[in-house]
Amino acid sequence: MPKGLPAVAVSTHRACRTLLTKKQYSADQPVRQLDSLPTGPAILDGAMTEKRANAHPPPSEASKDVALLMVDIVKTFPGVVANDRVTFEVRRGEVHALLGENGAGKTTLMNILYGLYQADSGEIYLYGKRVRIRSPRDAIRHKIGMVHQHFKLVARHTVAENVVLGLSGTPFLAPARAVEGKIRELGELYGLKVDPKAHVWQLSAGEQQRVEIIKALVRGADILILDEPTSVLTPQESEELFKILERMKEEGHSVIFITHKLDEVMAVADRVTVMRRGKVVATLPTAEVDKPTLAKMMVGREVVFRLKKAACARGNEALVVENLWALSDRGLPALKGISFSVCRGEILGIAGVAGNGQKELVEVITGLRRATRGRVVVLGDDVTNKNPRRIADKGVAHIPEERLKMGIVPEMSVAENLILKKHHRPPFCRGFLLNLRAVRRFARHAIEEYEIMTPSPETPAKLLSGGNIQRLILARELSGEPALVVAAHPTYGLDVGATEQIRQILLQQRERGAAILLISEDLEELMTLADRIAVIFEGEIMGEVTPEEASLEEIGLMMAGEKRGVRA
């Protein structure tokens, strides 16, 4: 797929125009009539539906409370079966979690439901009636809404302008004003508090998410798909989201909640469908299941939740950051006087909601961004604003946040990617020439040691899966025993197996005596791995805690901008 955003935006826009220019459409109209809209040859006539219904029992009179039924969905991509005869059922007025590792096929299934993909085979029934969804426009017409993981909002517009964007049937002049009332009304009804006149760029991630939900509701969504909705939220914001979902349930909406976090499933869902490798493992009421069972279903084996961690043997300070200031890409202050230090054999975790200066902090330490004030000292040497190569050569490993964009060169081979940053030094480079023998030898060794699944060392890196790309980056960065490892979101988006392995590797590095600066949005990860956790908010450190003494609530409050100890 090319960039999804424009396509979605365009089709949404056109969909709404279609809907609202057809005067008969309104939110409370029966679904049946919607299906009689001219939708081309694809909508099957009654006879056909009946015939199909015989083959598949579900859409009968008995299952009136079934809002959505997807039967035997098959979707293959070149080389992968993303969905293998998946059957998925959502009832009216339930929160249904769709649980699975990355690559299990959850998002593919939902993209089929939202019309972004077409299934190779299989059927979709809404309220017992067979439908065909070929574009997001169809999905919206069938009252399906989707909130994507990465919000699709126009930052410079107001909330109301974003909601009205692409919505037809609004007055030509000041269309945004026309929906302000509606937004307030929905806000009252569902607890979606947000000021219609606020500009989106002023809003927190949680508020932006509410705008996305309002967008879906204004378009009449009965079934709402939320793709990993908590990944950008603080614990408190997640709690608020869960309350909103409760309200929506009470109003008769069905919510599909895509996640790979077990706690959330237990907290919010009525039922859960577990997927693994494109297949449904089971659909169960959450009341009848516990976390370890779900984890086992999801991964296919027992999962250790706690990693063994040796006591922290703090050595000398490997990294000292003093009163560090830096600007963001937009030229605004992103770091405002940050100070901390990391010792050898210690993991310092940096917690915080994305976009509070973590990226800039990592970049300044690794030499990719200029510090406007302050000092970065690595192993006693001042490396502030030194060239990234100089800093790397001093023994600073950097596991970058943007794996594909920054961590690898997609077109180049696995072997060539494994020597990036070290390509200018022996044994890989003698004078002007590369030593291809040494490169190959190192590649074979690294592929074996880090279990990088690749057809060969010559395979272009872009063909590897996310987990294997991260293993490649770790293999490269951790070779040569770096004194300091700066790891930005090292397990973000990886499956449970790879996550576990990468956490183990980080702990091994710590035991070896490396100092590790771990930036993560995953509080559980920080609580498991870090020896100390510092919380960053708007470019300042709000406070520092140890995992033993800290509660999630306390960290959450700091992530939301409350300084430690200030709170009553």
Next chain:
Amino acid sequence: MKRIGPFVLERRLAPTRTAVLGYSLLAIVIALLLMSIIFWAYGVSPVKAYSAIGRTTLGTRFGLMEILRRTIPLLLCGVGLVIAFRAKFWNIGAEGQLLAGAVAATWVALFSGIPAPWKIPAMFLLGFAAGALWGIIPALLKVKLQVNDVISTLMMNYIMAYLVKWLIYGPWRGPSMRGFAYTDLFPRDAWLPLLAYSKVHWPTLLIGLVAAVTAALILSRTRLGYEIRVAGDSPDAAHYAGIGFLGVSVWVMLLSGGLAGLAGVGEVAGIHHRLLEPDHVSLGYGYTAIIVAWLARGSPMAAIITSLLFGLIFAAGDEIKVTLQMPFQITNVFNGMILFFLIGVEFLLYWRVRFVGKGKGWAGKAGS
């Protein structure tokens, strides 16, 4: 996945070598077919035209030598552009860099007073340096001031072309040329040796072949080549790895411009033996070399093949003019069409098109 009418498009990650070759040939074949329409519209039978072209270019020693003569500047410029394009430095300025080399060679031949045995080596050396200098200026502009490389390299062509015009109308106008806008003829010791009964200045051809092999080795086997490829494929990764864009850009344009400069030396010292109007020194070789490099898809060795192909097209252009009484500019039309279709098939390399018929794939029409 995308859908257009009854077709479904599927993303392809890595096109195979055969696919690249096959689709490139497809582009050339489509261009040839369209050309035959132009021939036909001109009142010339396409079959007759192609057979005449084939007979006179590929069928005679003279024709083959003409192809080689045209290949030399295309090869040198093309190899240089392959290097630049690998770093995603869009050098559109080979034409100007070629002329810079020609100017430097002319200075050595007519005004330097360098003794005879050193004259030709000095021409190549200074020709390379002049082309490299003309190439490095846009590199510095790009890295230091974020000036768009396409625009600056293109504009530098015009500056150099007018500089050449000024030289031949002004200070360098040859006293023995009776008012024509030429320099004087180069002394004999500044003439490149030719293959017997041809205009193939073989030293330049040899340099071109060596350049192709060397460029291939630089790209695959050296630290510089590695850094060029990293910077070209992923600027973010290059930044992350501490690879300096200034260094890569300057090196790339030094090689690219320098090789184009050598092509300019070959043209004035091997064929014209004097500096003359810029569009007579080069028949747009620097521009055609862009297609040569594009078709070679990042491989300097492949540029040997593709420059031969365009050498053939230039030679055929002469033939079209003489035998078929059509304008020589027809080669530009042909070059343009090949480039057009090459860029067109790029799409097919990364998307697999499948016909699914009406039933399954009629998204656009319904309901709107």
